[in-house]
Amino acid sequence: MDMQEQLRKIQEEAAASLEAVSDKAGLDALRLKLLGKKGDLTMLLRSMGQLPADMRPKAGQMINEVREKLTAQLDALDSKIKKLEQEKKLAREAIDVTEPRKHTPLGSMHPVSLVQDQLIDVFTGMGFDVVEGPEVEYDHYNFELLNLPKNHPARDAQDTFYIEDNIVLRTHTSPVQARTMLTRKPPIRIVCPGRVYRADEVDATHSPVFHQMEGLVIDEDVTMADLKGTLDAFAKALYGDDVTTRFRPSFFPFTEPSAEVDLTCVNCHGKGCRVCKGTGWIEVLGAGMVNPKVLDMCGIDSKKYRGFAFGVGLERIVMLRYGITDMRALYEGDVRFLSQFRED
Amino acid sequence: MKVPMQWIKQYTDVPVSAQAFQDAMIMHGTGVEGIEDQCEDVQNVVVGKILSVRKHENSDHMVICSVDVGESEPLQIVTGAPNVHEGDLVPVAKVGAVLPGGVKIKKGKLRGVDSYGMCCSGPEINVPDYLYPSVGDKGLLIFHEDYAPGSDVRPILGVDDTIVDFEILANRPDCLSVWGVAREAAVTLGTEFHKPEIKVDTVPGRMEDYVHIDVQDTELCPRYCARIVKNVKIGPSPMWMRKALNAAGVRAINNIVDITNYVMLETGHPMHAFDMAKVKDKHIIVRRANEGETIVTLDGKERDLTTSMLMIADQTNATGIAGVMGGEESEITDETTTVMFEIAAFDRTNIRLTTRALGLRTEASGRFERGVCAATCREAADRACQLVNLLGAGEVIDDVYDCYPNPRGEQVVTASVARINDRIGMQVPGEEMARILRSLEMKVTLDGDTLTVVAPDFREDIENEADLSEEVLRIYGYEHIQSTLLRGETAPGTRNVHMQLTDKVHRILSNKGLYEIRCFSFISPKLVEKLGLAQDDPRLNMLKVTNPLGEDTSVMRTTLVPSVLGCIALNQNRNNETAMLYEISPVFDVTGRKAGELPHERSTLCIGAYGEQVDFYLVRDIVLDMLDRFGVTCTIVPGAEPYHHPGRAAKLMAGDACIATVGELHPDTMTAFEVTRRTVIAEVNLEMLCELRTKMGHVRSLPKFPAVTRDIALVMDEATTVGSVLACIRKAGGALLEQAEMFDIYRGAQLLPGKKSVAFSLVFRNPDRTLSDDDVNPVMKKILDACERSLSATLRL
Structure with a gap:
């Protein structure tokens, strides 16, 4: 057999073997058989000595060409096999991604905290500072400085828990406003969130302990229109641009004029529904211009300064926002209830 | 306060629907809780004439009637009423009728006999006996006058009114009256308020021949007004008065008593009628109670009096508590012949203190507490006498007793138009303000920017410019308030230091999988005792609420542990597999507190957790990680609270100070709190954390050399x-x-x-x-x- 014939045969056999090889071991064996020290091509190269000298260069060139070709084919097959093997490995490693695992899910703040936080964000955005104060409070701050003198019938509206004759569980967060007026100079812009107490028996819509947030602005030129503007902005930030406020006349001893403030019903957007009892409005806030008597009692010159104040019950907002119909759920602490809440 | 619309309409036009009236009143300052249409409660009930009555064969108590209801054919109606007689007129609810409570009458079959309606008793159609006394006393209502069969029974029986339930604001006691709301209605609707002209026909007489009145304390009783009616003929009051009283929720009794109630509702003045035959020695003394004096009130209770309480007395004994409750002896009866009307004003604070002290509240005391105008007493007394004339209930003598030594006098308020506009954020012209205030019966002069205003006597709430601004605004209309934005500095506000801290705590703990709870801050002292604390533990000294709703909410908590354990027990009881809860709240520490001082409110965090994944170490590390986030490094020292498992509890020490405790619950505590599964509880002193927290410093550079x-x-x-x-x-x-x-x-x-x-x-x-x-x-x-x-x-x- 001449060399050309042998080379052709080697190539033919190689082609068949390359077809047949399917794994790394087979490939390595084939590479050794073709190109190894005792491989077919090496042997052929060694046998070249038997050729006439003038034919050797050509023969060498032919063998090298075949070697390069085979090497390229083997390399290509090598990467193909590597890829296949990786695919097999990856397939073996596949997991059931739907399989549940024991883990601790994220927790959450209480809905009252979530709403309180949201309101605070709105008001700090408008330049209000947050101030907190004591829950056990002097009658003086809770009532007297707010134009609710002892034995005033308006105190009836706020059934009060007493600790001593002159110490009460605060019935609103307004005493924080009184304390602030006594210690800070105008202009003042504050909101006072916190827990408050009234002697109401527990039922679906009442609780002796609940939460409020009150706001106070004192400056030289504030008006009832600024109050409405502020509460409009608050309503829109909380419930969206289509929500507005409606002011109705009311009476609070610490404000004059006073207003009950309704918001467009968040449930029906003003069309009238069960939540708003068909009126399209829901009562959410009390507000008004600070009574000049209050300013004077708190050491602020009512000739120079005016102010407005507002107060909102957080539970009411929470219940409307999350569709809660029984207030007691807020205080009993069942995780199945608590775990439904998340930040917006 | 319930006011019948027909009563309001006597004094002003109401040219709008009830709903529009309600809306308008609300928007102009008089709250309305609801409107009740009496006609809606009873529909399709007519006068029926019983033509014949025959026995029901299958019943020993029912009868079958043939009833003429003004239609072509009489109706067959089966009834079990005991008083069915041929020829009587009775109310008949026809098929399709509506009765109170929404009951609908349908064609029925009673023991095999068809029945096309129902004969009614008074209560079945909202007619109490005092409103329309039936003939006889049992069963069906029997009309005593002749009416055409088929007539609507509602106007006949006085149940065809619309009743407005007003919610009067605390500063407007003058509106606790028909005249008050009618006056507001007129201003609101732009109609006119017509108060009746009060004229009394009298006969000559001298007060001292009938009564000797001695008001000894004019401070507590600024005005005492009395009028005498003689030759009284006690009897029922007329239908229009009974109807008005019934619609207002007041029982009709007899003409004299009904007049006192009618005048109270109409004018807002509580009145009392004395039977002078029963007033001992004809003496009425208004004085403070004597030391150690007692009185038996109408409800049969003996009550201890104090010298701050005002009494109505004869020469020896107190017979009534002024402004609160009259005496039984001088009550009006069918035999009464001479009556004295008392219309007085009492000091509201004093009445309030008296009712509080005695635990006794009445319609009258409620009105006096809110404020009854002294200046209008006489007018109310005369109105009562005018009604006596009208009802022919007796003869009014011309002499009047009226002790009013210190009339309040005119209160002049001056105000600036510009300042009022500044306050309400509007531009209401001075003339418009003057017009509004005049419509409220104020005397107004406008001089440039200055309004000089004299409010009517009954408007004691008008004291200053701010009050006037509210009057202007509410009549002008709250709906005209513009929305403007606050001017001035626009820097964003900040949270206070404590809230900055708790905000971070919330975030860290919710990321760790904990849920926040919010519990009541007053609890039962027994719960704290159940923690097994040492006798001298300061947490056992708790601030007491003097008037708690109950024992379970009677002390301010000194630790959050009992509240959190309550929630843990609830979750375990409801078979919730795991719960990791926390509460942030002040605890109320009274250590070193003297009477009259506030307690120390220490912000505290409490964690309670149970579940398969939960153990001591988990909770300890949550607390340690949290403290680490605030730059507070702690050493862990073994040591237990009494409610902890003694071998599974630690104190976390920041230097020498214990900032937190963590431990598994002691089995005894578990039993005491009905906790059934192993639970870990931790308390952290957030006040201390607030002090110890540090700001983060510079970062360390990463190491260049191997370890x-x-x-x-x-x-x-x-x-x-x-x-x-x-x-x-x-x-x-x-x-x-x-x-x-x-x-x-x-x-x-x-x-x-x-x-x-x-x-x-x-x-x-x-x-x-x-x-x-x-x-x-x-x-x-x-x-x-x-x-x-x-x-x-x-x-x-």
């Missing part, structure tokens, strides 16, 4: 804590020891009993060069020596 790691296992007594060994290692390791961590504990056969082997991984590094064994070996030796010397922890070979 050398050595693992060692030390054998030690079980009682030796890993924490103490780590502390010892760290101390001995000095500057080169970068990190020391435990990675395994072995207990078992290869060790002596009572021993454990603890494996530590130690990392050494020099920031300036690569360490060699020669650098590390001496330090390792130092560490091992120290552990052996101070803790008898030896290298396990």
